[in-house]
Amino acid sequence: MSAVSQLLASAPVKARAASMPGWLLPLAVLLCSYDPAHAGAFKATGHGNPVTGVQRLADSPTGSCGQCHTEDSESAANAMALWRENDNHLCYECHRQENISGVFPGQHIYQSSSHENDPAVVWPGPRPPARLGIDEDGKCLNCHDPHGEEDRDGLIPSLLPAREATLCLTCHDGDPASRSIAEELRxxxxxxxxxxxxxxxxxxxxxxxxxxxxxxxxxxxxxxxxxxxxxxxxxxxxxxxxxxxxxxxxxxxxxxxxxxxxxxxxxxxxxxxxxxxxxxxxxxxxxxxxxxxxxxxxxxxxxxxxxNNASHHAVEAVGNNPNIDPNAFVNGLSASSIIFCGDCHGSEDPSLRGPHGSQYPNILRRPYEANSMPRTVTSEELCFLCHSFETYAASMGSSLALEASRFNPPAEPKGHAYHVEEEDLPCFTCHDSHGSPRFGALIVTGRNPGLMSFDMRPSGGTCTQSCHDPRSYTLNYPR
Ligand code: HEC
Ligand code: HEC
Ligand code: HEC
Ligand code: HEC
Ligand code: HEC
Ligand code: HEC
Ligand code: HEC
Ligand code: HEC
Ligand code: HEC
Structure with a gap:
């Protein structure tokens, strides 16, 4: 067998059609060869709908095969009797503009996007079969089947050839897309x-x-x-x-x-x-x-x-505490920085962006436990991506570092260093991770061990703890 006929005999219809741009099928044969189950899916899709479906030729029924596969002179040069060459321009004939109630942003946006422009965007198979041949990259057909597909749960929405996230992860498992999101999700x-x-x-x-x-x-x-x-x-x-x-x-x-x-x-x-x-x-x-x-x-x-909360991590707007000493931060952050949810939630691999998955609970980029029981706080913990370990957790730190927190007063015991390093209390004992409607400094009450009440004043504050009597502290520098 020649290489070509071998391919024809072995490859599924889809791959064959795609890999032979010049291959012409008589329309009748083409339509007859169509598997009836497939045609059933078509009827239920947006394309096959007899009222709102594909409509180009006034004299053919709306939503019929003949709207795209025709025997007129227009289709003579095209594979599969398509009235336009089998590339994205066929789709743009009807999907040029943005669909303002949907997700398709129009031809111009798609044409400048990564999925159109990265040469590796080619469906690798096996189900549906791989798209072979040249010029497949960037095609809508890598993610859509204009006829629709069914699986055991029924019609797959949006003319997708496979359901999300199977569709995306078939490529985003390291090949052909470069990073493995599949691994993140595992x-x-x-x-x-x-x-x-x-x-x-x-x-x-x-x-x-x-x-x-x-x-x-x-x-x-x-x-x-x-x-x-x-x-x-x-x-x-x-x-x-x-x-x-x-x-x-x-x-x-x-x-x-x-x-x-x-x-x-x-x-x-x-x-x-x-x-x-x-x-x-x-x-x-x-x-x-x-x-x-x-x-x-x-x-x-x-x-x-x-x-408008008494305090909040700076996600929607800058924080409410503009006087936090710059030396209390690391990695270029300051009291006027704004951060993403994704700065805390995401992969433990710093080179991989996005909150897809992590080996740490709550999809955190670094270890942190939502638990106030005493534990040894290490410099690996999440908070020290942005807050200085020397300031908050090391009583032997430099005085410059220690003095950068207001809750490390000049007199012993130093609030932060004492509680965190000597009493092994994690930040979670006293602080909320997101925001605190009633208290400044993300203070949270009601945890055990933790604070039963808290009263903040410009020059200091008073805490009632579950572990000892009320204690007052004086701030290192004013609030
Ligand atoms: C919106 C336009 C459109 C409509 C409507 C349409 N097709 Fe297609 N058809 C295509 C395109 C584009 C291809 C090329 C697919 C590819 O390259 O994978 C194709 C390919 C085919 C093929 C080749 C094998 C395959 O599956 O790739 C057959 C057979 C076919 N169509 C039959 C039909 C039948 C039967 C109908 C009606 C039930 C129909 N088509 C409706 C656009 C359309
Ligand atoms: C002849 C016009 C025409 C062509 C060509 C065409 N479409 Fe469509 N498409 C439509 C119409 C009409 C709808 C239905 C819109 C609605 O229901 O509001 C639609 C709907 C869709 C939908 C949503 C379907 C659903 O069931 O939710 C997708 C996805 C889509 N088209 C992709 C494509 C792709 C990819 C191509 C090129 C292979 C293409 N279309 C070619 C006219 C066309
Ligand atoms: C990387 C995969 C991918 C590519 C490439 C792709 N699409 Fe889509 N498309 C999707 C997914 C996923 C959805 C469903 C999204 C949703 O439901 O939020 C969708 C939905 C749509 C819809 C649904 C209706 C709407 O407007 O909301 C249309 C139309 C559409 N795509 C057209 C196209 C066209 C035309 C192209 C090529 C120019 C294309 N798509 C390329 C993945 C893709
Ligand atoms: C046919 C293969 C294929 C499919 C299917 C596909 N992608 Fe992609 N996608 C790629 C390739 C290749 C890139 C280019 C960057 C890369 O190599 O990661 C890319 C880029 C991206 C990027 C940007 C990554 C970057 O580094 O800039 C995101 C986000 C993305 N895809 C999400 C999706 C989603 C969501 C889906 C499913 C709806 C999807 N992709 C389906 C192949 C695919
Ligand atoms: C400064 C770091 C940080 C930022 C920014 C952050 N989180 Fe969190 N988040 C955490 C930590 C730490 C935990 C686990 C400990 C806890 O629950 O307090 C957590 C827990 C969660 C949880 C599970 C517990 C719950 O409260 O439901 C969700 C969901 C969550 N975060 C979503 C978000 C979203 C959404 C954003 C942005 C709007 C965001 N986070 C911003 C650090 C952060
Ligand atoms: C909860 C929201 C969310 C979900 C769900 C999500 N992503 Fe993401 N993804 C993001 C964010 C945020 C980014 C980071 C964007 C940035 O900062 O570059 C991202 C980044 C990416 C990147 C680029 C990663 C890199 O470092 O190069 C890819 C590829 C990607 N996502 C694919 C996917 C795929 C495939 C899925 C489904 C399996 C998915 N995403 C689901 C939010 C999400
Ligand atoms: C479409 C809905 C959806 C969106 C959008 C979404 N999430 Fe989630 N998120 C979930 C669901 C559902 C879970 C629970 C997953 C589970 O436990 O199976 C979850 C879990 C989480 C968790 C882990 C909490 C826990 O209890 O383990 C964090 C953290 C989180 N999401 C952060 C984010 C961030 C950050 C964003 C925005 C970038 C975001 N999510 C967007 C639906 C969503
Ligand atoms: C025993 C309770 C307690 C523990 C444990 C604790 N803090 Fe605090 N923290 C406080 C109090 C009280 C304040 C408020 C000082 C004030 O009145 O301004 C504060 C203030 C802060 C501030 C505001 C800026 C500053 O330093 O004045 C940051 C940032 C901070 N803590 C981070 C942390 C981190 C990170 C941890 C864990 C390594 C931690 N805290 C552990 C009680 C605690
Ligand atoms: C991605 C960087 C980042 C991470 C990680 C981070 N923070 Fe912050 N934090 C900031 C920034 C920026 C500010 C100053 C602006 C603001 O108030 O949000 C801040 C402020 C604070 C404040 C003082 C808020 C006030 O109004 O006085 C406390 C307390 C705090 N963080 C505790 C923590 C704790 C506890 C963790 C670990 C669970 C943590 N932070 C993790 C960036 C971060």
Whole structure:
């Protein structure tokens, strides 16, 4: 057998069609050869819909095969009797503009995106079969089958050839995409993807149950945080709170904040439009705030991060404590920095971005336990990515470092160094990780061991602890 006929005999129809640009099938043969199960899927897709489906030729039924496969002169030179050459321009004939209620941002945006431009974006198979041949990179067909596919759970939404996250992870497992997100998701703490639930649909915006916890259904999809058609490399590292361009044009929840401790008012923003930037925390608030129905016991992070709280980590706006000594920080941070959720939540591998998975609980980039029991605090812990270990956890540190915290007064015992180093109390004993509506300095009460009450004054404060009587302290320098 010649190489060509061997290929024809062995390769599945799809691969064959794709690898032979000049190969012409008579229309009748083409349509007859079509597997009926496949055609069943087609009828249920957006393309096959008899009312709203593909419509180009007024004299053929809407949503029929003949809208794309024709025997007229237009198709004579094209493979598979397609009326346009089998490349993205076929799709652009009908999908040139942005779909303002959906996720497709239009031809111009897609054409400058990573998935169109990176030569490695070629479907590797095995199911559906690999796309062989040249000029396959960047094609819509790497992620879409214009006829639709079914699996044992029924029609796969959005003309995808496989469900998310299988679709994305077939490439994003290290080959052909360079980094393995699949490996991240296999780590013990991860944003789990539950294949069988399918996509959240783009029109869920007005639905109060969107992403809601109603039993075992709560899950995450790649497309909750990425728009496959609008992913770009950043020319400069992203500046919080504006998300990376890898997260451009995704649905998100904007907040208007009220007084400390209150639930904000929410506004759902559709993926469409370049008018307003995507702020990273707005993506997270789709699922981690009271905009949705959260599982019992989970915190409403839109309440925690309200900048009107007595204190809050600087995610939505700069912190409320502008006088923190610059020497108390490391890695170029200061009291006026703004940080991402992803600066704390993400892979333990610092070269891999995104909160996909980690070997540490709560998907943290460094170890930290949500537990106030005494333990040896090491310089590996999360907080020291930004706060100085010498200031907060080492009584033998330089006086410059020690004096940088107000809670290390000149007189012994030094508040931070004493509690953390000598009493082995972790930061969690006294501090919330996100925000504190009532107390300054992210102080939290009610943990055991921990603080039962706290009273902050400009020159100092008083703590009542579960481990000893009330004690007052004097600040190292004023608040
Ligand atoms: C929106 C345009 C469009 C519509 C409508 C459409 N097709 Fe296709 N068809 C394509 C494209 C594009 C390809 C090339 C696919 C590829 O390269 O993988 C194709 C390929 C094919 C092939 C080659 C084998 C394969 O699956 O790749 C067959 C057979 C086929 N179509 C039959 C049909 C039938 C039957 C219908 C109606 C039930 C239909 N098509 C409707 C665009 C369309
Ligand atoms: C002849 C016009 C036409 C062509 C060509 C065309 N489409 Fe479509 N497409 C449509 C219409 C019409 C819809 C349905 C829109 C709706 O329901 O609002 C649609 C819907 C879709 C959807 C959403 C389907 C769903 O079930 O949710 C995807 C994805 C899509 N097209 C991708 C493609 C790709 C990829 C190509 C190129 C291979 C392509 N289209 C070619 C007209 C076309
Ligand atoms: C890297 C994978 C990928 C590529 C490449 C890709 N898409 Fe998509 N597309 C998706 C996914 C995933 C969805 C569903 C997203 C969702 O539900 O949020 C989607 C949804 C859509 C929709 C759904 C309707 C809408 O507007 O919201 C259209 C239309 C569409 N794509 C068209 C295209 C066209 C045209 C191309 C090529 C120019 C293309 N896509 C390339 C992954 C891809
Ligand atoms: C056909 C293979 C393929 C599929 C399917 C695919 N991607 Fe990609 N994607 C790539 C390649 C190749 C790159 C280029 C950068 C790289 O090598 O990682 C890329 C880049 C990206 C990037 C930017 C990474 C960077 O380094 O700039 C993101 C984010 C991304 N893809 C998300 C997705 C999501 C979400 C899906 C599923 C909806 C998806 N991809 C489906 C191949 C694919
Ligand atoms: C579409 C919904 C959704 C979005 C958007 C989302 N998450 Fe999640 N997140 C979840 C679900 C569901 C879980 C629980 C996973 C599990 O335990 O199976 C989770 C778990 C987590 C956890 C681990 C908590 C724990 O109890 O183990 C962290 C941390 C987290 N998400 C951070 C983020 C950040 C940061 C963002 C924004 C960049 C974000 N999430 C966006 C749904 C979402
Ligand atoms: C300064 C670091 C830091 C930042 C910034 C941060 N987190 Fe956390 N987060 C933590 C730590 C540490 C824990 C675990 C200990 C705890 O629960 O207090 C945690 C726990 C969580 C949990 C699980 C427990 C819970 O409260 O539900 C979720 C979900 C979460 N974070 C999401 C987010 C989101 C979303 C953002 C941004 C809006 C964010 N985090 C910003 C450090 C941070
Ligand atoms: C909870 C939100 C969220 C989910 C879900 C999510 N990502 Fe990401 N992803 C991000 C963020 C945030 C980044 C970091 C962007 C940046 O700063 O460059 C990122 C980065 C990436 C990168 C670039 C990594 C690097 O270091 O080069 C790839 C590739 C990627 N994501 C693919 C995926 C795929 C595939 C899925 C689904 C399996 C997925 N993501 C799910 C939020 C998410
Ligand atoms: C025994 C309780 C306790 C423990 C444990 C504790 N802190 Fe504090 N921390 C405080 C108090 C009280 C203040 C408030 C001082 C004031 O009134 O301004 C504070 C203030 C801070 C501040 C604000 C800036 C400053 O230093 O004045 C930072 C940052 C801080 N702590 C970080 C940490 C870190 C990191 C850890 C763990 C290594 C930690 N703290 C452990 C009680 C504690
Ligand atoms: C990614 C960097 C980063 C990490 C990691 C981080 N912080 Fe912070 N933290 C900051 C910045 C920046 C500020 C100053 C602005 C502000 O108040 O948020 C700050 C301020 C604080 C404050 C003082 C807030 C006030 O209003 O007085 C406390 C307390 C604090 N952090 C505790 C912690 C603890 C405990 C951890 C570990 C769980 C931690 N931080 C991890 C960046 C970080």
């Amino acid at each position: 780590k013990p703490y991860a944003h789990v993807q539950r294949r069988s639930f399918g996509r959240h649909s783009a029109d869920e915006g007005g639905d109060p149950n969107r992403y809601a916890y109603t039993g075992g259904n709560r899950h995450v999809e790649c497309s909750d945080c990425h728009n496959s058609h609008a992913i770009f490399r950043d020319s400069f590292p992203p500046m919080a709170p504006v998300a990376s361009k890898r997260n451009a044009r995704v649905g998100r929840v904007r907040v208007s904040n009220g007084p400390a401790g209150s639930t904000p008012t929410y506004e759902y923003l559709l993926p469409a439009g370049s008018g307003s930037e995507v702020l990273e925390y707005e993506i997270c608030f789709k699922c981690h705030s009271s905009w949705t129905r959260q599982p019992p016991g989970e915190s409403d992070l839109a309440v925690s991060f309200n900048p």
